Amino acid sequence: MYIAVASGKGGTGKTLVSTSLAASAGECTYVDLDVEAPNGSIFLKPKIEREIPYTLPVPEINEQVCTFCEKCAKSCSFNALAIIPPVRKAMFFPDLCHSCGVCAYTCPVDGALKEVEKGIGKIRTGRSGSIKFIEGRLNVGQPSGVPLISGIIDNYLDMDDLLFVDSSPGTSCPVVESLKKSDYVILVTEPTPFGLSDLKLTVELVKKLGKDAGIIVNKDNGRKTIIDDFSDETKIPVILKIPYSIDIQKDYSKGIPLIESLPRLKEKFNRMIDGITGKNERH
Amino acid sequence: MKILFAVETNAGLDSVMDSRFGRAGYFLVYDTDEKKVLSVEENRFKNEAHGVGIKIASFVIESGCRVAIGAQPGPKAAVILEQAQVKMIVNDKGTVKEALERYKEELTV
Numbered sequence: 392m393y394i395a396v397a398s399g400k401g402g403t404g405k406t407l408v409s410t411s412l413a414a415s416a417g418e419c420t421y422v423d424l425d426v427e428a429p430n431g432s433i434f435l436k437p438k439i440e441r442e443i444p445y446t447l448p449v450p451e452i453n454e455q456v457c458t459f460c461e462k463c464a465k466s467c468s469f470n471a472l473a474i475i476p477p478v479r480k481a482m483f484f485p486d487l488c489h490s491c492g493v494c495a496y497t498c499p500v501d502g503a504l505k506e507v508e509k510g511i512g513k514i515r516t517g518r519s520g521s522i523k524f525i526e527g528r529l530n531v532g533q534p535s536g537v538p539l540i541s542g543i544i545d546n547y548l549d550m551d552d553l554l555f556v557d558s559s560p561g562t563s564c565p566v567v568e569s570l571k572k573s574d575y576v577i578l579v580t581e582p583t584p585f586g587l588s589d590l591k592l593t594v595e596l597v598k599k600l601g602k603d604a605g606i607i608v609n610k611d612n613g614r615k616t617i618i619d620d621f622s623d624e625t626k627i628p629v630i631l632k633i634p635y636s637i638d639i640q641k642d643y644s645k646g647i648p649l650i651e652s653l654p655r656l657k658e659k660f661n662r663m664i665d666g667i668t669g670k671n672e673r674h
Numbered sequence: 675m676k677i678l679f680a681v682e683t684n685a686g687l688d689s690v691m692d693s694r695f696g697r698a699g700y701f702l703v704y705d706t707d708e709k710k711v712l713s714v715e716e717n718r719f720k721n722e723a724h725g726v727g728i729k730i731a732s733f734v735i736e737s738g739c740r741v742a743i744g745a746q747p748g749p750k751a752a753v754i755l756e757q758a759q760v761k762m763i764v765n766d767k768g769t770v771k772e773a774l775e776r777y778k779e780e781l782t783v
Contacts, residue, residue: 464732470725473732473750475758482757484750487725 392668393554395573397597399589401560403579404609404633409557410434411649412577415660417521419553424543424569426512426527426536431557433646437524439517445527445539446508447490452481457503463494485509486534512539514547523552540568553668560589562596570597575667576604577630582616590618594625605630605667631663675706677777678734679770680744684714687771694766695747696727702770703737727751734760743773 396409410431413421423429450463450472459479464472471487472494474480498504512529527543529536536559548554550572558569570576576597580586590606597604604627608618611632622629633639633649633656642652650657680698681689692698697720703712719729727747731754734742742755745766755762765773 461732467725470722470728473728473754475732475735475754477735478758480757482754484725484728487728 393573394575395556395558395570396577397558397593398560398579399593400586403581403586405557405579406431407649408579408607409555411660412555413522414648414650415657416553416664420523422554422556423526424540425557425559426529426539429526429528434648435519437517437519439515441516443514444510445512445514445542446510447538448506449488449509450494450504451507452504454481457481458500462497463504466493466497514543536565537568540565544572562592570600573602576602577607578604579607579609580618581610582608582618587617608632610635676739677704678737678739678742686711689770691766691773693745695744696730696751731755
């Protein structure tokens with residue numbers, strides 16, 4: 392079962408929640424798909440067993456062989472190639488390339504255009520006790536983490552496992568990709584106008600994707616808040632509240648997992664996981 | 675010599691220069707020898723999401739113009755034009771007539 396953890400706003404506690412879910416469940420897989428800033432490993436401290444470079448095919452043009460017919464550039468939907476016949480030059484703009492391969496497919500000249508593998512990041516796998524650990528790490532300067540995210544989902548995840556998937560903040564492509572295959576989405580927020588505003592955006596996304604979702608309120612003050620009102624309006628349940636506590640903040644800043652600083656939360660997390668997985672079975 | 679102008683409106687020499695290069699409304703080609711407008715083409719790449727500059731730079735090269743006058747092109751278009759030895763004159767003020775006059779003045783200085 393694929394449980395994704397998302398939030399519109401950054402810094403609301405996605406990593407805090409997803410690492411706590413994994414640590415509470417024990418037998419599960421933690422997947423860090425926040426590939427631009429993966430940091431679940433700071434809490435789970437996994438022993439990394441494999442580090443696999445992740446590459447994508449990109450065109451490489453041999454100007455000695457190329458006839459500058461421009462078929463490749465004209466077929467490219469993303470305008471990633473420029474052919475300049477008067478000066479016999481071929482130019483490639485990697486940040487526009489989507490690695491679709493159509494340039495290589497349309498090139499009529501043998502040896503003029505070939506696809507070469509270009510590294511965009513790496514996948515690290517390992518274990519933290521009984522938790523399987525998988526993480527995507529995008530190279531600095533890469534324009535999009537989406538191929539790396541989909542590469543992990545398609546090739547490294549066992550959908551029969553209990554998967555806790557940490558996504559990046561926001562509502563754009565990397566988040567969509569991280570949520571697409573999920574069975575359930577946990578929306579982490581905080582009881583502030585900023586938390587609510589961004590939660591609303593994420594709820595729109597989750598609705599568009601047709602996913603089941605529940606809200607976790609982090610830094611909760613123990614009172615009824617704007618998040619409860621929103622939950623009442625939208626019928627998206629608040630499934631857990633994590634108290635605002637200076638002790639949690641102190642431990643968090645040292646990389647100590649939440650359920651170690653507040654062990655009583657472990658049972659709450661497990662009950663919540665049972666609720667989600669049980670709920671899903673009834674579908 | 676043929677010069678390409680990136681313009682907002684289609685009104686011959688009275689066309690207004692566009693404040694954008696790759697996403698300009700029209701591209702006007704003027705011949706300084708024949709002293710007339712050779713062609714005006716609507717920018718069909720104007721609303722593409724990505725890589726407009728690349729398409730337009732290729733379009734400029736295909737037009738055979740050795741000089742292009744318009745707003746500052748983006749970095750990709752600029753590097754392609756440079757490679758193709760097309761001289762880019764950044765000027766997006768006034769009309770084609772005025773931009774042409776200014777270009778001629780600068781040439782004679």
